[in-house]
Amino acid sequence: MKNTSREHLELIENYLESGYEEVFVDLISGRTDMVMVVDWREYDEEIVQYCEDILNTKLLTAETVDSDNAQGFELTIIYKDQRVLVPYQGDGADRDTTIIHLNQILKADYEIRLCNASLGSDTLQFLPLANSTWEKLERRWGRPALENCFTPIEMDSCFFG
Incomplete structure (x- = not known):
């Protein structure tokens, strides 16, 4: 597992x-190199790759068939x-469902939060x-301050509507 660099942690704390x-x-x-930048029209498998590019686990991938x-894949x-x-529900893929389930599969080691x-x-x-980094930040800044800047992802979260 890749640790957050000191530089990144300092930027987050600032x-x-x-x-x-x-x-x-x-x-x-x-x-x-720090945040997943996700457009509402993003290909969902690319979201997983953005996350892997940041975390560098060498263990996170997406497979599309x-x-x-209704989605065709x-x-x-x-x-x-x-x-x-x-x-996915309905006719197509949606970024919300992808991000929620990506967060769920990572939850033992990582957490993704909305900026x-x-x-x-x-x-x-x-x-x-x-x-461990989220826990360190919460101990230092408190849950309200942390959640004011970075919202935890829940199973019913809706980001893109």
């Missing part, structure tokens, strides 16, 4: 200290010895960190 959206934009926004379902997220078929400063855009940003 943002938490200020709490200002402008600081997020200046320090973290668009840094694809053609299927005779099935997406399976693979991490370590786990496989999760993403349960609240990216809300209101059709391109949202998500921060994947080791659970």
Whole structure:
């Protein structure tokens, strides 16, 4: 497992200290070495790759196969010895369902959170960190301050509508 670099942790803590959206934009926004930048039209398997590029686990992949379902394909997220078929509803894939299930398969080691400063855009940003790093940040800054900047992902989370 890759640890968050000291530089990345300092940037996150500078943002938490200020709490200002402008600081997020200046320090973290668009840094694809830190955050997953996800457009509402993103290919869902690319979201998994963005996360792997940041975490560098060498154990996280996505597998897409053609299927005779409403979406025309099935997406399976693979991490370590786990496989999760993403349960899309309706006619197509959706980023919300992919991100929720990606977070679920990683939950023993990592957590992905929404960067609240990216809300209101059709391109949202998500921060994947080791659970131990989230715990360290929560101990230092407290849950309210942390969740003011980075919202935990729940099974019913809706980001892209």
